[in-house]
Amino acid sequence: MTSALPWDTPLDAADLVIVGAGIVGLAHAVHAVSRGLSVVVVERDERAVGASVRNFGHGCFTAQDGPALRYAMAARTAWLRLAAEAGLWLEEGGTVVVARAEDEYAVLEEFAAARDGQAVLLDTRQVAERAPVGDGVVGGAWLPLDVRVDPRQAVHAIAAWLAGKGVRFHWGTSAHLVEPGLVTTSRGRIRAGHVIMAVGHDVDRHFPGLAERAGLRRCVLRMLRVADPHGRRVAPAVLSGFSLLRYGGFESCPARSALRARLEREHPALTRIGLNLMFTQRPDGDLTIGDTHAYAVTPEPFDADELDRSVLAETARLLGAGRLTVRERWRGVYASAPDPFLVADPMPGVRVVSVTSGIGMTTALGLAPEILDDLPAQGA
Template identity: 35%
Template sequence: MRHLIPYVRHGAWGRVVAPAIAVSFSIDSREGGKVAEQQRADVAIVGGGVLGLAHAWHAARAGKRVVLFERDAQARGASARNYGLLWPIGQPAGFLLQMALRSRELWIDLLNQCKAPMPASGSLHVCYREDEEAVGKEFCSLGPAQGYTCEWLDAQHTLEKCNALRQKNLRGAVYSPLEITVDPKVVLSELPKLLKERYRTEIRYSSPVRRVEPPVVETSSEAWRVDSAIVCAGTDFETLFPGEFKTSGLLRCKQQMMRTAPQPDNWRLGPALAAGLSMRFSGSFQICPSLDGLKKRIASEMPRYEKWGIHALVSQGPRGELTIGDSHEYGQNADFYDKVEIDDLILDYLDSYTSFHDRTITQRWQGVYAYHPEKPFFLATPMKGVLVITGVGGAGMTLSLGLAERICKRFFE
């Protein structure tokens, strides 16, 4: 747990075992006088996205009485708007890679409990240029000693893994068997059901929380008495503890993404696909000295891709649809208008190395996630008994269960 301690400023909480219950007593509400009926739980989770659900699961498994609050009818933030990829291959070597691998183990257990599909399709980082090949081979040489499961495939074996790739100029690929594709919609619907039915967790949708001051957590319609609270509010920096966020260094990152129609005849993509553009973003490939040359070439030859932080990654959902993206625009307030130029650049690059049966785009959207330019996540305790966790960047699906396990073990022991 030494990796978590630098981000934490206060203490821990005790252990109580029982289902969440309702008891009657009165408290003072900051607005509107008395609240006559109050609920009781050990832990309140604020935020029904993947990170909040992960903390709720671990807290419930530790025997805690848990209540989870989600401001919308269902989570609508970054957890609902991503590839659905569990992506250990993208994490830097060290404790984040180990956290991602542990998270993967936990996801397999959890998805089995939910009876949710989870094809372990793996991933390919395909290489069409000499510098991409150099980075790929170097990574496959250095990576296993750093904890990565990977191998270099020549062009023929790469095509055997995925017949959607263009053969011309293909040099090979970095293959990893560990990546898993899940459906975010299934996760956000089935995991709450599991929490309610198996772990007796209370879940309150359409319940924006306006006050967190243990022993009180208060929404606009009810109040709960709790021992502690974990706030996983994503990019909402303004509602709860705005002073913490103001000095946190957190940014928002906007992404543009797209989805095709389901591919015909039950055609399957196989591994999730990435290419040279993705290598420059990935924390894993930073171990390769040859990566600098690749970055310089892309910055020189592809300035518009550099400007918008574009790479072209594609995964396939359970119904056969392809999810495509993405771009990266950073700032406190991301532009809410999508840019046609960005979508065109993504599709043009994707077309340079793939050929699909049906490229019809049926959905376009943007996602926004919290990101810290220097830390892998943001963790703070603004008052005793309250933990704020956000800023896992684009790795929420990949890290959430492993990160929540570490946090809950530390604070619920």
């Protein structure tokens, strides 16, 4: 008698099977468990090692717009609850946006006027009290609702908390075939009432036609961890004028057009590499700095040294510091598409969910409950 092959073996069954244990997948597991659903998570690696651990750990809630703002504010409540229940590190320090030119401050003035208390304008002294900055600061804004987590700890803490709630994780297990009611993995078959495909930028590995229609690409970032040159505690995340070009909440500010034109004129190399000059402080005191952006369906495997040199030089100038001591360097990759949220049903009972705008940590915990609300109509 011939024994069954591994992928023919019954492995598990659940109301909801989630493929991918990054923050988007875990967010769905968090809310599914709260609704009394049985949940299985399939993850190809031994632990989450993708975009969910390679970021700033910045809950940049306030600078979002449209649906992203709604998801972000709901996610804020969920992050605070998880910090208490799952034991993850969280800092409610807000965000300081540093303006080093009058056109940057003009954008912040318009943003603060439109957001009714969600942004507090700062003068030069108040900026320096909250964050270490160099010369040339004309003012800034404080976004008090934003938070920071340690991305290297947060998703692992959430996964451990979910396991304690009865969620079954199949680590080191690849999803080979997804069909209505069934996920065939490298270790066996899993029966599913519904399937959530939370595979980030790898949607095209499973549903290439869907990815092509959505215009899905990979965005590659360069980020670094450096020693804090000032040795002081920095509670908020710190953004710069370059950041004002990166977040949707600032798009409606009329002054942003003039700011973009100036930065493109004065710093063409920096705008060409998509610099978002910012930093956050890790619990150990080091700074996570970055980042640059490059887009392709299949990115080149080689990184120009210019990227790291540019980030280091501009961060040192922002900090008013000399040479920075680098502890680590890494490449982050996330999904990018014209629509910041890719949600699609390629077959009955199977839903693809990908945050295609680099704000998964900020929005996923608010997006997930709305996705789950709609699942009963998509039964297998």
